[in-house]
Amino acid sequence: MDYFNYENGELMVENVSLARIAAEVGAPAYVYSRAAFVGRLKAFEAAFADVDHLVCYSVKVNANLSLLRLAAAGGYGADIVSGGELFKALRADFRPERIVFSGVGKTAREMAEALEAGILMFNVESEEELEVLAKTAADKNKRARVALRVNPDVDPKTHPYIATGLSGSKFGISHKEAPAVYARAAASPALEAAGVACHIGSQLTDAAPFADAAARLRGLTENLRAAGVDLKYMDMGGGLGIAYREGETPPTPAEYAARIKNVVDGLGVKLILEPGRFVAGNSGVLLATVLYNKQNGAKRFVVTDCAMNDLIRPSLYGAWHDIVPVRKSGAPPATVDVVGPVCESGDFMGKDRPLQPLVAGDLLAVKGAGAYGFAMSSNYNARPRAVEVLVDGDNFKIIKPRETYEDLVRGE
Numbered sequence: 001m002d003y004f005n006y007e008n009g010e011l012m013v014e015n016v017s018l019a020r021i022a023a024e025v026g027a028p029a030y031v032y033s034r035a036a037f038v039g040r041l042k043a044f045e046a047a048f049a050d051v052d053h054l055v056c057y058s059v060k061v062n063a064n065l066s067l068l069r070l071a072a073a074g075g076y077g078a079d080i081v082s083g084g085e086l087f088k089a090l091r092a093d094f095r096p097e098r099i100v101f102s103g104v105g106k107t108a109r110e111m112a113e114a115l116e117a118g119i120l121m122f123n124v125e126s127e128e129e130l131e132v133l134a135k136t137a138a139d140k141n142k143r144a145r146v147a148l149r150v151n152p153d154v155d156p157k158t159h160p161y162i163a164t165g166l167s168g169s170k171f172g173i174s175h176k177e178a179p180a181v182y183a184r185a186a187a188s189p190a191l192e193a194a195g196v197a198c199h200i201g202s203q204l205t206d207a208a209p210f211a212d213a214a215a216r217l218r219g220l221t222e223n224l225r226a227a228g229v230d231l232k233y234m235d236m237g238g239g240l241g242i243a244y245r246e247g248e249t250p251p252t253p254a255e256y257a258a259r260i261k262n263v264v265d266g267l268g269v270k271l272i273l274e275p276g277r278f279v280a281g282n283s284g285v286l287l288a289t290v291l292y293n294k295q296n297g298a299k300r301f302v303v304t305d306c307a308m309n310d311l312i313r314p315s316l317y318g319a320w321h322d323i324v325p326v327r328k329s330g331a332p333p334a335t336v337d338v339v340g341p342v343c344e345s346g347d348f349m350g351k352d353r354p355l356q357p358l359v360a361g362d363l364l365a366v367k368g369a370g371a372y373g374f375a376m377s378s379n380y381n382a383r384p385r386a387v388e389v390l391v392d393g394d395n396f397k398i399i400k401p402r403e404t405y406e407d408l409v410r411g412e
């Protein structure tokens, strides 16, 4: 079900026209559909309904408190990677015993905060980190539940910046070295060896690598059991890809789940899943206003009020986002680059796009912007960050106001 459809040539989010939202809150604006966000969480959850599992929404993807609250209220857990994300997750009322803490560089302070909160599990990425966690827990008279994030050395076939499960990446502990590190964890009274984890990459459009990674984790779990270390949890991370371009057909949650469930069948572990992009990506758009048309040599540009500080994915990863007019004119398209006001040639939302002729004031929607959009935005060029809006049926509300100039100098 898509909640971003045209009605009489006007792009709607659920039952609200984007033009109306733009008239009331301006642009750039991130606009999310509540039904889409909740619906995708439910679809993901349903794919694992027949096995023992916990879905932990990956907070980094879109950490707006209103969206976090939707996930928390649905009974889902949270995947966090920092003290700040722990703070937001607790503020959103996620239950601590449903929070897993991932990340390659947790500080002792962040560990202490998470121990205090009573989270489910730390996904530990190195031997040195394990030592710091053991000491931090011992100082607090607590026992930390630990999974080792294993690097299964599987090629996720995605953009190199977001491929994480290959040997040679900074992530995880080599699956060959993991047994020795588990032995250390099992020997520490301040640690409980509770699980095994991996996250092989993001935006995977082929489900096979997930099965390969699960098989590695299964083998490791069985070997550890034989050695007397009994793991309860298997955390497969996130990574399920989405369609950024009309016509793309990434695996469905059911296809993805089937691959993993086949491999872990009969193992007797609780599966933890950390979806992010799948839930939020196509649940939001970034609304832009056309400022100018211009031409340089043979190249035609549409300059908008959205820039790389609002959505960095095209600049950073060469990522494709569909860009569509909010009001369809039906006029024949011309090929243009859609760019922003920031002083860099890398500041573009899309290159060589066929778009209907546009004039100043026309609105565009950059699709697939709900994941890693606002979350990665910045104040570069002293640009206040965009307003965020949540649509629910016939209504919408601001869930984070646009930053002001005063926000830009706060604390300076």
Ligand code: LLP
Residues within 6 Å of the ligand: 058, 061, 079, 102, 103, 162, 199, 201, 202, 203, 237, 238, 239, 240, 274, 275, 276, 277, 278, 313, 317, 371, 372
């Ligand atoms: N779990 C862990 C440990 C992760 O590192 C990530 C994402 C996730 C879960 C969620 O993965 P997802 O389901 O969203 O693929 N900024 C990049 C993506 C970075 C991914 C970082 N880790 C982008 O815009 O494509």
